[in-house]
Amino acid sequence: MKLTSWILAFLLLTVATVIALTLSGVRPQPDMKVARLQAVEVLVDAGRYLADIAGCRNCHSDLQDPDSAFAGGRVFDTRFGSYYSPNITPDEKTGIGLWKKEEFMVVMQYGVSPKGAHYYPVFPYTSLSSMRNEDLLAIYQFLKGQPPVEKKNRKNGRALFIWRNAVQLWKRLAFERKIIQPDPLRSAAWNRGRYLADAVMHCGECHTPRNFMGIVDNKRYFSGDSSHMVMKARIPDITQNKVSGIGYWSEQHLLRYFKTGTKPDGSVSRHELSGVAYHTMNYLTDSDARALVTYLKSVPASR
Ligand code: HEC
Numbered sequence: 001m002k003l004t005s006w007i008l009a010f011l012l013l014t015v016a017t018v019i020a021l022t023l024s025g026v027r028p029q030p031d032m033k034v035a036r037l038q039a040v041e042v043l044v045d046a047g048r049y050l051a052d053i054a055g056c057r058n059c060h061s062d063l064q065d066p067d068s069a070f071a072g073g074r075v076f077d078t079r080f081g082s083y084y085s086p087n088i089t090p091d092e093k094t095g096i097g098l099w100k101k102e103e104f105m106v107v108m109q110y111g112v113s114p115k116g117a118h119y120y121p122v123f124p125y126t127s128l129s130s131m132r133n134e135d136l137l138a139i140y141q142f143l144k145g146q147p148p149v150e151k152k153n154r155k156n157g158r159a160l161f162i163w164r165n166a167v168q169l170w171k172r173l174a175f176e177r178k179i180i181q182p183d184p185l186r187s188a189a190w191n192r193g194r195y196l197a198d199a200v201m202h203c204g205e206c207h208t209p210r211n212f213m214g215i216v217d218n219k220r221y222f223s224g225d226s227s228h229m230v231m232k233a234r235i236p237d238i239t240q241n242k243v244s245g246i247g248y249w250s251e252q253h254l255l256r257y258f259k260t261g262t263k264p265d266g267s268v269s270r271h272e273l274s275g276v277a278y279h280t281m282n283y284l285t286d287s288d289a290r291a292l293v294t295y296l297k298s299v300p301a302s303r
């Protein structure tokens with residue numbers, strides 16, 4: 001970790017402890033309003049698909065251990081330490097089997113655990129919280145029906161109580177649950193594409209640069225980062241900029257990239273992080289893939 005990151009983290013920590021002490025233990029209440037109720041089977045199928053494209057399956061499964069889908073244990077190396085995804089199978093001892101629907105919703109909508117702890121944003125609830133309630137409930141219903149796997153969570157590299165307080169402060173500055181309203185002037189495909197990009201598939205978590213506080217800078221939406229603030233990676237510009245971005249990629253180029261990770265010049269994305277993204281994109285249905293392309297094609301070129 002770079003010295004500046006350390007100093008930053010230390011400052012944040014100090015301020016956070018002071019503020020955390022003054023913050024009362026107000027717990028967010030789940031937002032349970034749903035537009036439509038679906039039959040249980042439809043819900044489970046919808047939930048499976050969403051868990052695939054939102055990366056729940058990918059992030060919460062240990063790549064070395066293919067038999068324990070959703071049982072966690074995948075490691076994420078960041079400039080702020082290493083984090084392990086937890087077990088989200090319905091195992092009652094080590095997973096989320098005893099969680100109520102409402103508790104699950106608070107986790108997804110506000111990044112707060114049933115015990116009131118704040119999650120590290122390596123779990124991208126900062127975007128996933130914009131998912132529609134019915135979509136989150138569908139995922140809950142699907143996860144509940146998965147085989148329980150008994151597998152203890154691994155401790156994070158920095159999972160001290162105090163650091164979670166720092167997260168609480170960071171969230172005050174950086175996080176607000178945003179509801180994405182459809183834009184009536186745009187097509188259904190564009191609106192679907194934006195919902196996929198901004199909420200479900202959280203492209204901006206990696207592709208939008210962050211300021212020194214680790215807050216996503218939407219003025220530079222999707223313009224990439226040669227040295228990402230959190231992730232140890234060079235993240236490409238995916239705006240319509242024809243030089244630095246993907247402005248020259250055709251619809252076919254993008255569709256091929258989603259399915260195979262192959263770029264127009266024939267090279268293949270091999271970076272582990274693009275794997276994180278790629279193993280969500282290749283689950284997209286044809287119509288969702290096209291919707292995502294429609295949206296990406298509308299993202300203004302970076303300057
Ligand atoms: C980029 C990887 C990533 C993605 C994508 C992701 N998660 Fe997670 N998730 C994590 C990590 C890491 C944590 C632990 C964060 C912490 O320790 O503060 C976590 C925590 C959780 C928790 C809390 C579990 C507990 O025991 O407290 C739940 C529930 C959860 N994720 C569900 C989901 C669902 C559902 C999705 C898909 C909609 C999802 N996650 C997508 C990485 C991810």
Ligand code: HEC
Nearest residue numbers: 197201202203206233235236238269270271273274276277
């Ligand atoms: C977990 C981080 C992460 C997320 C989330 C993510 N990406 Fe990426 N993406 C990367 C990285 C890293 C690369 C660079 C891969 C390489 O080196 O080839 C990349 C590469 C790309 C490229 C190739 C661009 C080029 O010029 O090489 C496209 C297109 C792309 N991503 C689109 C998306 C879209 C669309 C989404 C959301 C649906 C998304 N990505 C979500 C990390 C991410």
